[in-house]
Amino acid sequence: MAKDKKKKILRPKALPPKGFRDYFGAEVVERSEMLREITAVYHRYGFDPLESSAVETVEALGKFLPDVDRPNEGVFAWQDEDDSWMALRYDLTAPLARVYAQNRNDLPSPYRRFAMGPVWRNEKPGPGRYRQFYQCDADTVGTASMAADAEICAMLSDTLEAVGIPRGDYIIRVNNRKVLNGVLEVAGLSGDDKDAERGIVLRAIDKLDRLGLDGVRALLGEGRKDASGDFTKGAGLSDEQADVVMGFMSAKRDTGAETCARLSELVQGSDIGAQGVAELEEIASLLDAQGYGPDRIDIDPSVVRGLGYYTGPVYEAELTFEILDEKGRKRQFGSVAGGGRYDDLVKRFTGQEVPATGVSIGVDRLLAALREKGRINSTAKGPVVVTVMDRDRMSDYQAMVAELRDAGIRAEVYLGNPKNFGNQLKYADKRESPVAIIEGGDEKDRGVVQIKDLALGARLAAEIETSEEWKAQPAQKEIARGDLVAEVKAMIARAAE
């Protein structure tokens, strides 16, 4: 059938794969500036950079992604020539565990490392939800000390303030998986045969933000019907059991000490629960001594974190200011960073206990938050554009940009078709150029050039109404060729005022 059709040229579609996107100009600059600010804090805390390969063996990555309901478990994977499976990393923690296990005899112990870069998730793309995004992580491997967890939380607080989130606009909430396990034990949900129920309870608590207390309560019992009529099966807990879990979720009090006291009551009789509460108390007291009060870092039992590998303290940074969502409704911006302790991740490789804890900052979300609040002052600036009046004198124009660049000024010659001069100025506008340079044959003969203040020109066009004002503030002037660099410098400085 296809053969009968007239053959036509099949062109590839000029699109990235579904769920992927590109970043242009200022977006790239802003992100790299933010990454530099974040890593400066990490560096000051003594963390060392690590860049692991983007590709890992599937067995090294393991299966720890939440809500695994897709055939290839949320990762992009393929087979190598020798039939072994490899995959793109889905986070920076699983690769760290592999790197540490591989190099444990050479790395310092404890090993503080930071890493930044893209990670990939084979998830259903949606609005604002991409399959490649940046993370910027800091982890301490090789110590069970709660001082490591407290340090990560303090550093996260410092980092958020360093990139421009003022105190009061964020809160770092800390919980402990052991407390949750203790609560489940008290509720009669320990034991290997209760795996499924525990999973449902964990996911239900993680959805508190979205479903509210009633929604979570429904999921602890028989199940929950959502607005569309879809039914989600619940954990099937009895009322008594559900009450214990609900009590845990509303155990937060005004101070860390009070919250810990309340949690202590709730896990009475569970060793693991008591241990979790003791760890929380230690973190709270360390942070308190360092002056990180509950206005910055707070104990909050409603934090559970989705990833499967956490074993102790878990923490989450949330931005607390309100934004308008896509439907114009007010909502809190939400989580921009999270992490916790994962004492068993290295053990997968080595068989030996290697305690570890760390945090991951969702760089793209944090950038979005800063843009939302107008707190990004991009240093991205357009170049000076030297226009081409006479295409045989390219080397004259090249000499101008060379002089400007030598003086540290960003500058370029117009390289399109120079015939239509209007197009050259339109190009300069599109490039957000501060200044355009014009040198026709007449100017060349007289040893002068025209320089045009494009920033001022745009402002004048918008503001000035009388032609007298135009004359008083000329956006274009003639200068001696020899004064080019000095005059352009002065014009750019004036535009920046």
Added chain:
Amino acid sequence: MAKDKKKKILRPKALPPKGFRDYFGAEVVERSEMLREITAVYHRYGFDPLESSAVETVEALGKFLPDVDRPNEGVFAWQDEDDSWMALRYDLTAPLARVYAQNRNDLPSPYRRFAMGPVWRNEKPGPGRYRQFYQCDADTVGTASMAADAEICAMLSDTLEAVGIPRGDYIIRVNNRKVLNGVLEVAGLSGDDKDAERGIVLRAIDKLDRLGLDGVRALLGEGRKDASGDFTKGAGLSDEQADVVMGFMSAKRDTGAETCARLSELVQGSDIGAQGVAELEEIASLLDAQGYGPDRIDIDPSVVRGLGYYTGPVYEAELTFEILDEKGRKRQFGSVAGGGRYDDLVKRFTGQEVPATGVSIGVDRLLAALREKGRINSTAKGPVVVTVMDRDRMSDYQAMVAELRDAGIRAEVYLGNPKNFGNQLKYADKRESPVAIIEGGDEKDRGVVQIKDLALGARLAAEIETSEEWKAQPAQKEIARGDLVAEVKAMIARAAE
């Protein structure tokens, strides 16, 4: 059979996939500093950053890799859920063509962009040959002007000098595919039925470095037997045809003008060849006017570049100093950057001609070259380590590092098991710490701390022979707790002298 064996725990191997590696500490810092220097030059030339997705559709990437002898054409590819094929980018040029085609109505024209990041090749890994490596590219899309090609070459020259390759240690060689096509036409190798022969000729010329003139000559004729006895089939050219091609390869003269004159003779009768020579002349004259002489950028007919998409000027930066190879033999370091004009790459998507030209710097090779020459002064420095004498006083130690960090000093508390103090000092050594701080209970009571100059200590241990000298230059001293920041600052400054 396997079932009979006793079940044992299968642990994942703590290794990256074959051909991948990790980068630690100073390596990461040095690369990101070099990328910053490169992009600063690109920025000053008016190029804008672009970060395209690492994953592309297979159809968008196209098939342009050289020496394609592997089943999946040199790329890592897999199928999405909807059965469409996606792949990791193998360079930054093919994605640029896709991005430009997609956004051509919104981007400035011409569009100068730079990009940096990892690319992936599904090739046989070997020593020093990895399947993930960094590139840093600059391209100008939307102009056929040779001024764009000349600009890229000049910028490449500036960039190499900016990262620390002095003039005289590199050469940028420029050629033109059209001249080569003209030569092939003169040799009677034009026409669609000669595709295979032309491919063999092109690959043979590209191997000049390795095979020498005789080896290339053999490949132009019947073929070549290498040292191991393996035979590579040649293009089967007659002696007359081969002479034309060999003449082309040795057409280089002392100046660009002379080389162009010689090339002009060789392509007599071929329109495309004449056009190529005219382009080379234009580039040479533009560069000459800007002061980039043949000591930096030279016309050299032996450059062809492996990639299949080049259509006009091609260029390559080679480092000319000698290094010792793995077998201890002297050899030139070789190519660290290359590029050229690819006027048809965007057309694949749009059907319309969009001329473009650009360069790619092999960042990892350039870094290796700088390391080889001892020209990297890494700014990577270890942190001050505050040791733990008394584990109940963690918050005292935390307060010290907080004070140091507030003063801009990199500092950390030892977070391992503090029992063995020797281990703490060994840790500080491994971290390349300049200073260690010690505060036991006794010091605490007296309001003092011990500070230990680890850099000096190491130097003293190596240099000093008498105990009098030890006393005269104490590597450890007792200071008032209140003077901590000032004294540590002074000690670090002294160490840096």
